[in-house]
Amino acid sequence: MAKNSKTSETLQLLERGLIAGRAKWVADLSEFFKNWRIRETTFDLYARGGTRNRGFLMSRFFAWSALPDYNVALFCICSDSVHPSLTSERLRKAIDDVIYHLQQAELKWAWLIVFVNSPVPAWAVSLVSRYDRQELGLSLASTTTGQVVVSANQIGRSIRKQLGLNKLMVKVAIDKVN
Amino acid sequence: MTKLTRTQLSVLASYSSPFVLIIALSINIILANAGLGATPFKLILLSASFPIGFGIGKIIYMKRSNVEITFDDKSFQVLKGGKVLVHDDWRNYRLVSIHLDKYARPDLRLYKTRDGSFQDLPISRTNAQPQEFRDYVQTLIETKRTTEPNPQVVEAC
Numbered sequence: 001m002a003k004n005s006k007t008s009e010t011l012q013l014l015e016r017g018l019i020a021g022r023a024k025w026v027a028d029l030s031e032f033f034k035n036w037r038i039r040e041t042t043f044d045l046y047a048r049g050g051t052r053n054r055g056f057l058m059s060r061f062f063a064w065s066a067l068p069d070y071n072v073a074l075f076c077i078c079s080d081s082v083h084p085s086l087t088s089e090r091l092r093k094a095i096d097d098v099i100y101h102l103q104q105a106e107l108k109w110a111w112l113i114v115f116v117n118s119p120v121p122a123w124a125v126s127l128v129s130r131y132d133r134q135e136l137g138l139s140l141a142s143t144t145t146g147q148v149v150v151s152a153n154q155i156g157r158s159i160r161k162q163l164g165l166n167k168l169m170v171k172v173a174i175d176k177v178n
Numbered sequence: 179m180t181k182l183t184r185t186q187l188s189v190l191a192s193y194s195s196p197f198v199l200i201i202a203l204s205i206n207i208i209l210a211n212a213g214l215g216a217t218p219f220k221l222i223l224l225s226a227s228f229p230i231g232f233g234i235g236k237i238i239y240m241k242r243s244n245v246e247i248t249f250d251d252k253s254f255q256v257l258k259g260g261k262v263l264v265h266d267d268w269r270n271y272r273l274v275s276i277h278l279d280k281y282a283r284p285d286l287r288l289y290k291t292r293d294g295s296f297q298d299l300p301i302s303r304t305n306a307q308p309q310e311f312r313d314y315v316q317t318l319i320e321t322k323r324t325t326e327p328n329p330q331v332v333e334a335c
Contacts (some may be wrong), residue, residue, distance in 0.1 A: 019284050019308065020278060031287065032276040033318055039181060054280050 006143040007078035007115040010172050011045055014076065014113070017164060018047060025070045028160040036075075037133040045076035051108070058147045071109035073101070074163075079116040086116060087089045088123050095136065096102065102135055109155050119145050131156070141165060146173030182247040182304035184309075189243050194235025202227035245303040252317060256299060258295040264297060269322040271297070274315045276308050286315065 009109075018029050036046035051070045051102035053063040075098055079086040085146045091114065098112050120142045128138045128149045137155030146169040150156040160166045190300040203223055209215055209223065246257040273289035283302035290296065301311055 015309060021279065021282060030278045032312075033273070036311065054282065 005080045005117060006172070007117050007178070008044070010115050010141070010143050010168065011076055011078055012107075013172070014163075014165070014168055015045055017048075018074070019169065022164050023074075024053060026158055026169065027051055027074075029072075029074060030054075038097040038101045040117055041077075041094045041138070042081070043075045043082055043094075044078045045074070047074040048072070048105075048107075069133060071106060072109055073105070073107050074113070075110040075116065076113045079114065079118075086114065086124075088105050088127060091124065093128065095131075095138070098136060108136075109137070111137045111139070111159055111163065112158065113139045113141060113163075116140060116142050117144060118142065120147050120149055125149050128156075141169050143169075144173055144176065166178060179248045179250050182249075182301065182306045183245065184303065185239075186245075186303055188241065190232070190235055190239045192241075194232045196231075197234045198227050198231030202232050207298040245300055247299060247301065247304055247306070250300065254299070264299075266297065268315070268318045271319055274314045274319060275311055276312050286312060287320075288315070 015032060019032065023029055024048060027049055028051070029047040031048050032048040034044065036043045043044050049072060049147075050070060052067045053059060055063060075094075077086075077094060082090055094114075098110055100105070102110055120140050120157065124140050128151055131138045131151040132152055132153050134155070136151075136153035137153060137157075137159055139148060139156065139159040148169050150159050150166055190281060205224055205227060209220060214220070214318070240259070242259045244259055248255050248257070249268075252269075253265065253267045256263045271288040271290055273292055274282050275287045275289070277287040277298065279298075280283055280303070286299040286301050286308070288297045288299065
C-alpha cells in the first residue's frame with residue numbers, strides 16, 4: 001500500500017524538514033494536514049502558513065516591520081495515491097484545484113509538488129517546465145532517479161533551494177542505490 | 179490507556195536552580211559556623227545541594243507543569259500537574275493536523291469541523307513523535323466516523 005512506498009517515505013521526510021523550519025526563509029508553514037481534499041483531488045500533504053515569521057523579540061519586530069503578511073500553502077501528491085495513474089489530465093485537474101483553493105482561501109501563492117515513483121514522464125517535464133502562472137510553483141520529483149523538474153516562475157524555482165527538494169531527492173536517490 | 183509524558187528539563191531546571199542555590203548557601207553557612215569552612219570535604223558536602231534542590235524542583239514540577247496525555251481507542255485526556263485539562267472522545271473530531279505553536283513546537287490540533295472550532299493537544303511536551311501520532315489519530319478519527327451508525331439508516335431498519 002502507498003503508506004510504505006518510496007514516495008510516501010519521501011513525503012514524510014519532506015514534511016519532517018518543513019516542521020523543523022526548512023522553508024522559513026520564504027514561508028512560515030505552521031499547520032500540516034494529511035489527505036486534504038479539494039473538490040476531486042486528495043492531496044497527501046497540505047501545509048499552510050504565512051510569510052511573516054514568528055519569533056521572540058527582535059525577529060518578531062523585524063517580521064512585523066519588514067515582511068509582508070501573505071497567506072501561503074504547500075500541496076503534495078504521491079503518484080501512488082492517484083488511481084489509476086498520474087496522467088496529464090489528472091495533473092491539470094490538481095493544478096486547477098490548487099488554483100481554486102488559492103482564490104477561496106485568499107492565498108498569495110502556493111507550491112504544488114508531485115512525487116512520482118518512476119522517471120518523470122516527458123509530457124510532465126514539458127507541462128511543468130512551461131508552466132508560468134506567477135501564483136503557483138510547480139514541481140515534479142522522481143523518487144527512483146532523483147530528478148527534479150520545476151516550473152519557470154519565481155515560486156517554482158524556490159522549491160529547489162528554499163524547500164530543499166534538490167538535497168532531499170539526492171539523499172533519497174543515494175539511499176536507494178545503497 | 180496509553181500514556182504520553184516527558185520530563186521537560188528546561189522547566190525542571192528553572193524550578194530547581196533557586197533551591198540548589200539556597201541549599202548550597204545554607205550548607206556553606208552551616209559549615210562556616212561549625213568552623214569547618216576549610217575542610218577538604220566541603221565540596222562533597224556542597225554537592226549534596228544538587229540532588230536535594232532537584233528533588234524539591236521535581237516535586238513542584240510534577241505538581242504544576244508535568245503534562246500527560248492518556249488515550250485509548252475511544253477517548254483521550256490531557257493532564258497538567260495532575261489536573262485534567264481536557265477529556266473528550268475522538269469521535270467528536272473530524273480532522274487532525276500538526277500545528278506549530280509560537281515557539282515552533284509541533285502540537286496536535288483536532289478540529290470539530292473543517293476550519294471550525296478546535297482543540298490543541300500539547301504533544302511537544304510529551305515523548306510522542308508528531309507525524310506518527312498524527313497519522314495514528316487520523317486513523318482513529320476516520321475509523322470512528324465510518325463505524326458511527328447513521329441515524330437515517332437505523333430509522334429505516
